[in-house]
Amino acid sequence: MLAGDTLITMALADSLFFSIRPGAARGKVILYLLLTMAPFAVVGPLLGPVLDKSRTGRRTVVILSAASRALVCLSMAHHLKGLLLFPEAFAALVLSKTYLITKSALVPSAVDREEELVDANSRLAVLGVVAGFAIAAPGAVLLKVSFLGGDWVLRLAAVVFACATVAAFRLRRAACDPPPPVADERQQLRAAGIRLAASAMAVLRGIVGFLTFLVTFGFRQTAGVPAFWFGVVLVASLVGTFFGNLLAPRLRRLVAEERMLMGALLVVAFVGLVAARFGTRPAVAALAGTVGVAAAAAKVAFDSIVQRDAPDAARGQTFARFETRFQLVWVLGAAVPVVVTPLSRHIDLGMVVLAFAAAFAAFSYAVGRKAVAHHASEPRASEPRASEPRASDPRASDQGAAEPT
Numbered sequence: 213m214l215a216g217d218t219l220i221t222m223a224l225a226d227s228l229f230f231s232i233r234p235g236a237a238r239g240k241v242i243l244y245l246l247l248t249m250a251p252f253a254v255v256g257p258l259l260g261p262v263l264d265k266s267r268t269g270r271r272t273v274v275i276l277s278a279a280s281r282a283l284v285c286l287s288m289a290h291h292l293k294g295l296l297l298f299p300e301a302f303a304a305l306v307l308s309k310t311y312l313i314t315k316s317a318l319v320p321s322a323v324d325r326e327e328e329l330v331d332a333n334s335r336l337a338v339l340g341v342v343a344g345f346a347i348a349a350p351g352a353v354l355l356k357v358s359f360l361g362g363d364w365v366l367r368l369a370a371v372v373f374a375c376a377t378v379a380a381f382r383l384r385r386a387a388c389d390p391p392p393p394v395a396d397e398r399q400q401l402r403a404a405g406i407r408l409a410a411s412a413m414a415v416l417r418g419i420v421g422f423l424t425f426l427v428t429f430g431f432r433q434t435a436g437v438p439a440f441w442f443g444v445v446l447v448a449s450l451v452g453t454f455f456g457n458l459l460a461p462r463l464r465r466l467v468a469e470e471r472m473l474m475g476a477l478l479v480v481a482f483v484g485l486v487a488a489r490f491g492t493r494p495a496v497a498a499l500a501g502t503v504g505v506a507a508a509a510a511k512v513a514f515d516s517i518v519q520r521d522a523p524d525a526a527r528g529q530t531f532a533r534f535e536t537r538f539q540l541v542w543v544l545g546a547a548v549p550v551v552v553t554p555l556s557r558h559i560d561l562g563m564v565v566l567a568f569a570a571a572f573a574a575f576s577y578a579v580g581r582k583a584v585a586h587h588a589s590e591p592r593a594s595e596p597r598a599s600e601p602r603a604s605d606p607r608a609s610d611q612g613a614a615e616p617t
Contacts, residue, residue: 213311213376214340215347216281219369220304222351223292223362245543245550251306252536255313270318270528275380277311282373289366313535317528320519321384329516330464337457337512347372402521405470408580410534412473413514415573416507417538418545419480419566423503426549426566427496429556441493448497452504459505460512469520470581472513476506477574484567491560499563 281304288300315336323332354364427445431437463472483502487495515531522530549555555562 213278213308213315213373215343216285216369216372216376217308218344218347219351219365219372220285220288220301222348222355223288223365223369224297224301245546249539249543250302251309252539255306255309255532255536270314270321271380271383271385273314274311274318274383275377277307277314278373278376278380281307282370282377285366285370285373289363289370292361292363292366309535313531314528316515316519316531318383319515320524320527326520327464329519330469330512331461333512333515333519334457334460337508338454341454341457399523404584405581406518406521406530408577408584409470409473409514409517410537411580412477412573412577413510413534414538414541415569416476416480416503416510418541419503419570420507421542421544421546422548422562422566422569423500425546426556426559426562427500429549430559430562433557437493441497444493445497445500448501449504452501453508454504456505456508457512460509463509464513464516469513469517473510473517474574474577474581476510476513477570477577480506481567481571481574484563484570488560488563488567491563496559496563499566 284300284304284307288297288304291297291300316333319329319332319336323329351365351368354368355362357364428442431441431445460472463475467475480503483499487499518527518530518534549562555565
């Protein structure tokens with residue numbers, strides 16, 4: 213699936229779709245950011261109930277997503293230079309987000325123990341990156357051949373998605389457990405932990421969007437910045453993301469998923485302050501690589517928390533809801549340096565803002581986790597305290613003021 217997404221992106225680069233560039237007017241960039249929310253507005257409300265109500269809905273959604281994208285790619289190949297490309301590209305993006313959300317909800321059915329969730333999520337992320345790089349070579353060859361071009365890249369993508377459809381039929385048929393009639397206190401505490409983790413992950417996603425457009429506008433408004441520095445920062449971010457996915461399972465053997473999230477925020481805060489202190493282009497690239505590592509490892513940890521603690525019958529809705537919020541926060545974070553021009557003119561100031569946002573998020577997450585842990589340790593109203601004898605205990609009526617055993 214991710215190899216097919218890579219081919220679609222390569223083909224669209226040879227089309228009208230990328231006519232709006234980050235260097236265009238700020239109003240057009242804001243419009244572009246708002247348009248990135250559109251697929252989630254479609255996927256969020258509709259996908260969650262479908263995934264959770266059907267006994268084998270998740271497997272079916274993956275199959276339909278792959279088959280539909282194969283057909284969409286064939287149609288896009290005929291309209292690569294026309295206006296019909298825009299609704300077709302939108303449909304492809306909606307189907308891509310549909311698969312990513314469904315994949316996250318499916319992972320628990322592919323592992324035997326909760327401890328394997330981080331490993332499974334990490335393998336899928338690394339495999340996606342490797343597949344993207346592997347398919348990029350034949351895609352680039354097709355783009356370079358003058359009599360072929362982007363339309364043949366889309367036809368190759370259709371073949372890849374057809375193969376994904378066949379592979380999807382081999383997915384395990386995993387039925388959802390029925391939801392509990394009433395959520396007990398333990399489940400409420402787990403839900404509180406998921407919300408806290410989502411807040412921390414949302415800040416990291418916003419930081420990714422903020423840094424992307426901070427660098428884009430900051431470098432363009434700084435005289436004498438060679439164009440290759442955009443590529444250096446992009447490569448640093450991609451390499452960081454790859455190593456973050458590789459690092460996540462090793463971190464999980466040392467600490468829990470919640471500590472991985474908090475550690476990611478603290479590392480970003482520290483490196484952000486150091487990068488702001490130097491204020492050089494290599495420091496910006498180092499920060500981009502650090503944010504890539506932190507965001508990738510944190511995403512693996514967050515997905516594992518939801519897969520571990522969310523009820524199976526509500527897991528699809530949970531992922532759809534949170535991914536929609538994450539994209540909204542990404543858009544808001546990206547819009548800040550676009551609207552607030554002093555930040556893009558002074559990248560070091562923007563990195564300070566980024567560092568303080570990460571530090572505040574880490575502090576809030578630590579306080580929230582402590583409050584949840586304190587609530588979990590309080591004695592239940594229906595349970596006697598350890599020093600009080602039970603009413604059914606025969607010693608309760610005759611021990612009086614005697615010291616408890």
